[in-house]
Amino acid sequence: MDLMPGADEHAIADAASAYLAGELPVARCHRPAPDRLAAEQLEMIGSLGWFGLSLAEAQGGVGLSPVEDVMLFREIGRYLAPVALLTTALAARVAALGGDDALAATLLTGKAKVALLVPEPADVAMWRVFDGTDAVYALAIDDESTLYPLDATAVKAIDCLDKTVSMGLLARAGMAAAVRLVDPTIMQHGTLAAAAMQVGAAEAELDMIVAYAKIRETFGRPIGAYQAVRHPCADMAVRCEAARSQLYAAAVALRDGHGDAAAQVDAAKLLANAAAVRNADSNIQLHGGIAVTMEHDAHLFMKRANLMAKLFGSDRALLDRLVDNRLAA
C-alpha cells in the first residue's frame, strides 16, 4: 500500500524533464509552429522508449507500466509538449496488440507521427483531426480503435486556439483501416495519460503563480502575503494534490487489472481536468494584467488545459460513464 513515487519512478520523470527542457521548452510556444516535431526529435523520442514505455517487451515495448506512463506524461503536460506524443504511443499499442508488428516497430521507433481523429458531432461524414501536420497515420479510439494511413494533404486545416496542436477536418469517405483492434483498455491508457498531462499542467500553473507571488509587490508587500492571493493558491495546491493522488491510484489500478480500473481512470481525468482548467483561471487572475498578454506563458496553459479537458474524455463523457458504471452498480 504505497502511493508515493519511488526512486525508479522519479528517475523516469527526471529523464523526461531533462530532455523536454532542452528540446521542447515552453519558450518554443512563443515561436512559430510550436506543434511541430522535427523528424530527428521524433526518432530521438522513439529511442528514449516513450512510445512503448508501458508496452510489453515481447511486443517491442520497454515493458514498464501505466505507473511509469503517468510519470512521463505528467512531464509532457508540464512542458506543453505535443499531443501527438500521446497519440503516437497509443497507435503503437494498437498496432502491436492488433498484430501489425512492422507498423508497431515503425511507430515505436518514432519513424512516423500519428494524428488523432475525433468524431465530428455536427457531421457524421467528417473527422476532426489533431496534429495532422506531418502525420503519416491517424488513430480513432473507441471500444474498437482504428489506425488509418493518413494523407496529410487531405486534411483541411483550421486555426486552433491552442497553437501547440494543429487542427483540421477530414472526410471519412475512402479511408481504409491499416489496423482494427477491439480493446477498451486503449482508451483507458489514453485517458490516464491525458489526465497525467493535465496534472502536470496544473502543477506548472501553481508553480508559476507561487514564484510570481513571492517577488511581485503591491502596496509595499509581496502579493503572496495577501490572503486574497494566498487562499486561491492554497486551493490550487489542493486541486493538484487530489488530482495527483487519484492519478497514481488509477495508474496502479490499470496496471494491476483491478475491477474498478475504468472508473478509477475516469475519476482521475475528471479531477485532472478540474485542476488544470481551474488552476489556469486562478493563475491568470492572480497574475493580473501581465497574464492576459500574448508574451506571457499563462494563456498557453489555459488554452492547452481547455483543449485537453475535451480530448480523451470530456467532463460530460466521464460523468456519464461514472453514472453508468458506478452509480448504477
Next chain:
Amino acid sequence: MDLDFTPEDDQLRAEARAWLASNVPSTARPAESVAAGQYDRDWQRRLHEGGWAGLNWPREFGGRGFSAVQQMIWFEEATRAHAPAMNSMLIALMHGGPTLIARGSEEQKAFHLPRILTGEAVWCQGFSEPGAGSDLAAITTRGRVEGDVLVVDGQKMWTSFGHWADYQELLVRTDPESRRQKGLTWVICDMKLPGIEIRPVLSMSGEHHVNMVFYDNVRIPLANVVGDIGEGWSVAMSTLAFERGTAFLADQVELAHKIDALIALASKTRLENGRLAIEDDEIAHRLARVKADTMAIRSMTIAGFSRVARENVPGPEGSMLKLFVTTTYKALGELAADISGWAFFEYGDNRHTNRMTYDFMWSWVLTIAAGSSEIQREIIADRVLGLPRAR
C-alpha cells in the same frame, strides 16, 4: 507504487469483520445525552474486551500499535458493519491519550491510559475560548501556581461533551506577562472539581453537543501538569499534528458510504418534476462528481500514509486533505438536500429524525472545527507553498 494489502492485512480484515459481526450493538445510540455518553463508554469497553482498543496506541501502553493502513482496514470494516463511532471517546483516544503517551509522567500514564482504553474515562478539550478560536495563541484563561496547586480562572468555549466528560485537556496561561505561544501550560483537569460551571450551547442542529466552561478559583494539583509549566504550546502541538494525521480517518471512510447511500436514495426518490432523481442529468452528474471526489479522498489518504511512512512525521499535507474532505462533505450535504425535496425539511432538532439534514448542518462544524478552512489555507500557503507570511 501499489494498492496491495499484505496477507497479514487480509488476516486482520477477516478478524475485524468476524468480531464486528457478533459484537456491533443491535440498538442505536440514544439522542445526544448522558445516556449517549454511556453508550459510547459501553462500546469502548466492549472494544477493549475484544482487543480492539487504542488501535493507534503503542502496544506497551495497551494499544494495538496499528499502522495507518491497518487503522484504515479497521475503519473500513467498522463502517461496513455499521459499528458505533468513537463519539465522546474521541478526545480521550485521539488527543488526550496520545498526548500523555508523548509527554506525560509515568504516574499520569499509569493512572489515565487504562481508564481511557476501557471506556471508564471520557475526556473533553479545553483549548478554544471566546477570544481564542482560530487564533489559539490568544488564550487568556489564567493559571497561577500556589504551592502544589494550579489555580485556574477564566472561560473555555466549544467544549464538546464537556457535560459528561470526566477529564479535560486544559490549556491555560500561567505567565501573565507572556504573549502568544509562550507562557502556556497544558494540564489535566478533573471536571468534577469545585468552581467549574458548565453551560450548554445549543447547536443549530438542535442538539446539546458543545458547552461553555467557566473556571472560578479551580484548584488543580500541580502533578496534573503535562510537560512543564510554560511548555503548554509544544505539548498542545503534539496533539494537533496528530489530529491532522489519522484522527479523521473514520470520517473519510464514512464519507464513501454516505455517497453510496445517497446514490441509493436518488434511485428511488422522485423530484418535483416527477423524474427519478438518478435520471436527472444534473443530479446524476453531481453525484458522479462527488463519487469521484470520494475516490480521490481514499487516494489522498493512502498517499498521505505513504508520505508519513517515508518522512516519519505528519506534514502540512494533512491540511490539504482536511480542506478537500470537508469541501466534499459540504457538496454531499447540498446534493442530499436537493435530492430529498420536502423530506429535507422534516427535521425534529435531533439527528435521529433525519440524518441527512443533520449532516447538512454538521458540514459547517467540519469546515470550522479543528482548524477552519481559512486556517488550513494559511497553513498550506506558509508550509506547503512557502509564500511570504501574512502575519
